[in-house]
Amino acid sequence: MHTNSRSALSNKSYISIDALSVKIIQEIFILTHKMSKMSFVQTSKILKGKLVTLLFFEPSSRTFSSFSAAVKKLGGTTIEYQNPLQTSSSIKGETLEDTMKVFENYSDAVVMRHFEKGTLKRAADAVKIPVINAGDGIGEHPTQALLDAYTIFQTTKSLSGLTGLMVGDLLNGRTVHSLLKLLSLYKDNTIYLLSPKQLKLEKSFIEYIRSRGVTLIEITKQEEIPTTCNFWYWTRVQKERFTNKKEYELLKNRFVVTPDLMAEKGNKKMILMHPLPRVGDIDVRVDADPRAVYLSKQVKNGLHVRMALLSLILG
Amino acid sequence: MHTNSRSALSNKSYISIDALSVKIIQEIFILTHKMSKMSFVQTSKILKGKLVTLLFFEPSSRTFSSFSAAVKKLGGTTIEYQNPLQTSSSIKGETLEDTMKVFENYSDAVVMRHFEKGTLKRAADAVKIPVINAGDGIGEHPTQALLDAYTIFQTTKSLSGLTGLMVGDLLNGRTVHSLLKLLSLYKDNTIYLLSPKQLKLEKSFIEYIRSRGVTLIEITKQEEIPTTCNFWYWTRVQKERFTNKKEYELLKNRFVVTPDLMAEKGNKKMILMHPLPRVGDIDVRVDADPRAVYLSKQVKNGLHVRMALLSLILG
Amino acid sequence: MHTNSRSALSNKSYISIDALSVKIIQEIFILTHKMSKMSFVQTSKILKGKLVTLLFFEPSSRTFSSFSAAVKKLGGTTIEYQNPLQTSSSIKGETLEDTMKVFENYSDAVVMRHFEKGTLKRAADAVKIPVINAGDGIGEHPTQALLDAYTIFQTTKSLSGLTGLMVGDLLNGRTVHSLLKLLSLYKDNTIYLLSPKQLKLEKSFIEYIRSRGVTLIEITKQEEIPTTCNFWYWTRVQKERFTNKKEYELLKNRFVVTPDLMAEKGNKKMILMHPLPRVGDIDVRVDADPRAVYLSKQVKNGLHVRMALLSLILG
Numbered sequence: 001m002h003t004n005s006r007s008a009l010s011n012k013s014y015i016s017i018d019a020l021s022v023k024i025i026q027e028i029f030i031l032t033h034k035m036s037k038m039s040f041v042q043t044s045k046i047l048k049g050k051l052v053t054l055l056f057f058e059p060s061s062r063t064f065s066s067f068s069a070a071v072k073k074l075g076g077t078t079i080e081y082q083n084p085l086q087t088s089s090s091i092k093g094e095t096l097e098d099t100m101k102v103f104e105n106y107s108d109a110v111v112m113r114h115f116e117k118g119t120l121k122r123a124a125d126a127v128k129i130p131v132i133n134a135g136d137g138i139g140e141h142p143t144q145a146l147l148d149a150y151t152i153f154q155t156t157k158s159l160s161g162l163t164g165l166m167v168g169d170l171l172n173g174r175t176v177h178s179l180l181k182l183l184s185l186y187k188d189n190t191i192y193l194l195s196p197k198q199l200k201l202e203k204s205f206i207e208y209i210r211s212r213g214v215t216l217i218e219i220t221k222q223e224e225i226p227t228t229c230n231f232w233y234w235t236r237v238q239k240e241r242f243t244n245k246k247e248y249e250l251l252k253n254r255f256v257v258t259p260d261l262m263a264e265k266g267n268k269k270m271i272l273m274h275p276l277p278r279v280g281d282i283d284v285r286v287d288a289d290p291r292a293v294y295l296s297k298q299v300k301n302g303l304h305v306r307m308a309l310l311s312l313i314l315g
Numbered sequence: 316m317h318t319n320s321r322s323a324l325s326n327k328s329y330i331s332i333d334a335l336s337v338k339i340i341q342e343i344f345i346l347t348h349k350m351s352k353m354s355f356v357q358t359s360k361i362l363k364g365k366l367v368t369l370l371f372f373e374p375s376s377r378t379f380s381s382f383s384a385a386v387k388k389l390g391g392t393t394i395e396y397q398n399p400l401q402t403s404s405s406i407k408g409e410t411l412e413d414t415m416k417v418f419e420n421y422s423d424a425v426v427m428r429h430f431e432k433g434t435l436k437r438a439a440d441a442v443k444i445p446v447i448n449a450g451d452g453i454g455e456h457p458t459q460a461l462l463d464a465y466t467i468f469q470t471t472k473s474l475s476g477l478t479g480l481m482v483g484d485l486l487n488g489r490t491v492h493s494l495l496k497l498l499s500l501y502k503d504n505t506i507y508l509l510s511p512k513q514l515k516l517e518k519s520f521i522e523y524i525r526s527r528g529v530t531l532i533e534i535t536k537q538e539e540i541p542t543t544c545n546f547w548y549w550t551r552v553q554k555e556r557f558t559n560k561k562e563y564e565l566l567k568n569r570f571v572v573t574p575d576l577m578a579e580k581g582n583k584k585m586i587l588m589h590p591l592p593r594v595g596d597i598d599v600r601v602d603a604d605p606r607a608v609y610l611s612k613q614v615k616n617g618l619h620v621r622m623a624l625l626s627l628i629l630g
Numbered sequence: 631m632h633t634n635s636r637s638a639l640s641n642k643s644y645i646s647i648d649a650l651s652v653k654i655i656q657e658i659f660i661l662t663h664k665m666s667k668m669s670f671v672q673t674s675k676i677l678k679g680k681l682v683t684l685l686f687f688e689p690s691s692r693t694f695s696s697f698s699a700a701v702k703k704l705g706g707t708t709i710e711y712q713n714p715l716q717t718s719s720s721i722k723g724e725t726l727e728d729t730m731k732v733f734e735n736y737s738d739a740v741v742m743r744h745f746e747k748g749t750l751k752r753a754a755d756a757v758k759i760p761v762i763n764a765g766d767g768i769g770e771h772p773t774q775a776l777l778d779a780y781t782i783f784q785t786t787k788s789l790s791g792l793t794g795l796m797v798g799d800l801l802n803g804r805t806v807h808s809l810l811k812l813l814s815l816y817k818d819n820t821i822y823l824l825s826p827k828q829l830k831l832e833k834s835f836i837e838y839i840r841s842r843g844v845t846l847i848e849i850t851k852q853e854e855i856p857t858t859c860n861f862w863y864w865t866r867v868q869k870e871r872f873t874n875k876k877e878y879e880l881l882k883n884r885f886v887v888t889p890d891l892m893a894e895k896g897n898k899k900m901i902l903m904h905p906l907p908r909v910g911d912i913d914v915r916v917d918a919d920p921r922a923v924y925l926s927k928q929v930k931n932g933l934h935v936r937m938a939l940l941s942l943i944l945g
Contacts, residue, residue: 039364040363040364041364044364048670049669049670049671049674051699051702051703053695061396061414061417062417065368065394065396065417065418065421066421068394069366069394069421069422072366072392072394073366077702079695079698079699079702080395080710081691081695093869093907093909094906094907094908094909097914098906098907098908098925099691101925101926101929102691102692102695102906102925102929103695105925105926105929105930105932105933106695106696106699106929106933107699239408276409276413276417277408277409277413278409278413279408279409284410284412295413295416295417295420296416296420299416299417299420299421300420302420303420303421354679355678355679356679359679376711376729376732377732380683380709380711380732380733380736381736383709384681384709384736384737387681387707387709388681395710554723591724591728591732592723592724592728593724593728594723594724599727610728610731610732610735611731611735614731614732614735614736615735617735618735618736
C-alpha cells in the first residue's frame with residue numbers, strides 16, 4: 001500500500017532496535033505520519049484477513065491495548081492472551097518453543113511480552129512468522145523506542161544535533177536504554193543523565209553509547225539541568241525492581257517535575273516525555289502545560305508507530 | 316442513522332440516571348425497539364471503525380458480555396480488560412485519571428465497572444470521550460435501570476400509573492435504587508417494598524423517592540403482596556456485602572418465589588423480573604411460567620438497550 | 631455454502647463423539663479439506679454476523695485459540711471468557727444452567743471447556759443454541775478426536791484397515807478414548823496400546839472397543855512396537871492427575887520417542903502424532919523428521935476441522 005518496493009521489514013521479526021538503521025527508521029516514520037492522517041476506511045484494508053496473536057506473560061495495559069487497537073484499526077483480528085502462565089499449556093510444562101510453534105499454525109504474527117530478558121529472541125528463532133517484541137524484562141522494548149524517537153522527531157524534524165535529558169531509574173529503565181541506542185544512530189547528540197547514584201546507567205553501557213558518538217553528561221541535581229534541551233525524558237523509579245522497600249521509598253521521588261522546574265529549566269520549544277506509568281514523578285499540575293506530551297501525543301504516536309510497523313511487516 | 320437531529324446523548328458520558336429525562340428515555344426506548352428488529356447488515360454500520368474499551372475492575376460476566384456483544388453487533392471493535400488490577404499499570408501505582416487519559420488516545424468510548432462508588436464520575440471527568448457506567452460498587456448501574464424500565468414498558472406501554480413490587484436486599488441493591496429513581500420521573504406509580512428488616516431501603520432514600528411523587532409502601536411478609544402488580548422485581552441477598560456469614564445464611568432466602576406464590580399473588584398480565592444472578596430466591600420451577608422474563612426478555616432487552624445507548628452516544 | 635441439503639449437524643450441539651457416524655465424519659472431512667484451500671474472502675462470509683461465546687472454565691491455550699481463530703477466520707465474532715470462575719457470576723453462586731441461559735440471549739453458539747466430566751451435557755441441555763464441547767475434565771474432547779482422525783485420513787485416505795499405536799497415559803487420556811471410539815466406527819483396525827501398567831486403558835473400555843470390532847493389542851515395551859503402523863499417537867503422562875508427585879516423576883518419561891526409535895520401529899509412510907503439550911515424551915530432535923506432524927499438520931488441521939464444524943452447525 002505504501003510503496004512498490006518491499007520494505008526491509010517485510011515478514012521480519014522486530015526483537016531489538018539493533019535491527020534499525022537510519023533508513024528503516026525513516027521508512028517507519030513516513031508511514032507513521034500517514035497512519036495518523038488515514039481514515040478507518042483506508043487503514044482497515046491493510047491487515048484484512050490477518051490474525052495477530054498477542055501473547056503477554058507480564059502485566060501490561062498500555063502496550064497491550066496499543067497493539068490490540070493497532071491491529072484492529074488496520075482491519076486485522078487478534079487472539080489475545082494475558083498472563084498465559086495461569087491459563088495455558090505453559091503450566092503443563094510446555095516449552096516456549098512448542099507454544100510458539102502452535103501459535104504459528106494459527107497466526108500471521110505474534111506480538112509478545114515476557115518477564116525474562118532474551119526470551120523474545122528465542123521465541124522469534126522458533127518460528128517462521130514475524131515476532132514483535134513488546135518488552136522482555138530488563139531487556140528491550142523496541143517499539144517504545146520508536147514511538148519516543150518519533151515524538152521527538154515530530155517537534156525537531158531531525159534526530160541529529162539534539163540536546164536531551166533523561167531522568168530516573170537509568171539502571172533498570174529499558175526504555176532509556178533503547179532510546180539511547182536509537183539516538184546513537186544519529187550525529188551530534190548530547191544527553192544529560194540525572195539519577196540517584198544507586199540507579200545510574202551502567203558504566204559499560206555509557207562507554208558503549210559514547211563510542212557510538214553520543215555525548216553523555218552525568219549530573220546529580222535538578223539544578224544542573226541545562227535550559228537548552230529539546231526534550232526531557234522522565235521515568236519513574238520501578239518499585240518492582242527493589243527487594244528493599246525502604247530503599248525504594250527513599251529513592252522514588254528524588255526527582256520530580258513541577259511547574260516551577262518547567263518554568264526555571266525548560267525552554268519554550270522543548271517537550272516533556274514519560275514512558276508511563278508515572279507515580280508522582282511528574283506533578284499533575286504540569287499536565288496542562290502544552291509541552292507535556294506524555295498523556296497525549298506520545299501515547300497516540302505509540303498507536304500510529306505500531307500501526308506503521310505492523311503494516312510494514314505484514315502488509 | 317435514526318434521526319436527523321443530534322441526540323441529547325450524543326458524545327456524552329452516561330454515569331448516572333440523574334442524566335435521564337422522560338424525553339431522553341423515550342428516545343432510547345424507540346431506538347431499543349428498532350434495534351430488536353434490525354438485521355446485522357443494518358446494525359453493523361453504526362459503529363463501523365469505532366473502538367470501545369471495556370474496563371472492568373470488578374467481576375462481571377453478564378454486563379461485560381452484554382456490552383461486548385452490543386459493540387460487536389453494531390460493527391464496532393472492543394479492547395477488553397477484566398480485572399485490570401492484576402494485569403495493568405494500576406499495580407504499578409498509576410492513578411485512575413492517567414489510565415483513563417491513556418485509553419482516551421486509543422478509544423472512542425470507555426465502558427467501565429468499578430468496585431468503588433463514585434469512581435465512574437472521576438473517570439468521566441478525566442477525559443473528553445464518553446464514559447459509560449457499567450456499575451460502580453454500591454453506587455449506580457444505570458444501564459440496568461434502563462433495561463429494567465424498558466422490560467416493564469414492553470408490557471405496560473407506559474411507565475406511569477404502575478403498581479410494582481420490589482423484594483430482597485433493598486439496602487444494598489443498586490439496581491433497585493436506580494430503577495426507583497427512574498420510575499420517579501413518571502406519575503402515579505406505587506411500589507411495594509419487601510425486605511428483611513436488616514436490609515430495608517434507607518429512610519432518607521425512601522423520603523427522597525416519595526418527594527418525587529412515588530407512593531412507597533413497606534410490607535414485611537409475602538402474604539401482604541397485593542395481587543394488582545404490573546411487575547415484581549425480585550433481587551438476591553448479596554453475600555459479598557456481609558462480613559458475618561451466619562447473618563447472610565439467615566437472611567438469604569427469607570423471600571422466595573415459588574409456583575404457589577405466583578398462583579396466589581400474581582395476576583395474569585404481570586411480569587417477574589430479576590437483575591440476576593439469582594441464588595435460590597426464585598425457584599427454578601417458576602422459569603417455565605410465561606410471566607418469568609428474567610432469563611429471556613430482560614436479558615435480551617439488556618443487549619438492545621445497550622446497543623441503542625451506544626448508537627445514540629457514538630453513532 | 632457447502633451443500634443444498636441441510637447438514638445433520640445443523641443447529642445441533644456437539645458434546646460427544648457418540649453423535650458421529652461414518653456419514654457425518656465424511657461430511658466434516660470434505661468441508662475441512664475445502665476450508666484448508668479457501669481464502670479469507672471466501673470463508674469470512676460464512677459466520678458473518680454470528681456471535682460465538684467461548685466459555686473456558688479450565689486453562690487452555692491451544693484449544694481456546696484454535697476455536698477463537700476458527701470463528702474469526704469465518705467472519706464471525708467472539709465473546710471470550712477464560713477462568714470465568716474468577717470473573718463472573720459463578721462466584722456469586724449462579725447455577726451453570728442460568729449462566730448458559732444468559733449467554734443464550736447474546737450468542738449464536740457456545741464453545742465450552744469445563745474441568746468436570748458431564749458438565750457439557752448439562753450445559754447443552756439447558757439451552758436451545760448449539761453447544762460445542764472443547765473438553766470436559768476426564769470426559770471427552772470430541773473436536774480433538776476429529777482433528778486426530780482427519781490427520782490420519784490425510785495420509786491414509788481411509789480410516790479402515792489401519793494399524794496404529796497409542797502410547798502414554800491411556801487411563802486418563804481423554805484424547806485417546808475419543809480417538810479409539812471414533813476409529814471403532816470403521817472396519818479392520820488394529821491398535822497397539824503401550825503404557826506403564828498403572829496407566830493402562832480400563833478393562834471395561836478395552837472390552838467395549840473390542841466389541842465394536844477393533845483389535846486391541848496391549849504391549850509393555852517399546853521393543854514390541856510393530857514396524858507396520860500407519861500412525862503413532864503419543865501422549866504425555868499428565869502431572870495434574872497425580873496426587874503423588876514421586877509416582878509421577880517415576881512414570882513421566884517411561885516411553886520417549888527418539889530419532890533412534892523412529893529409525894528402528896517407524897516405517898517411511900507413518901506419521902507421528904501427539905495431542906500436545908508434550909513434556910519430554912518426544913525428543914525435540916524428532917521435530918525435523920517429516921513424519922512428525924504434531925507441531926504442524928495436526929495443529930493446522932485442528933483449525934480447519936473446527937472451521938468446518940462451526941460452518942456445518944451455524945452456517
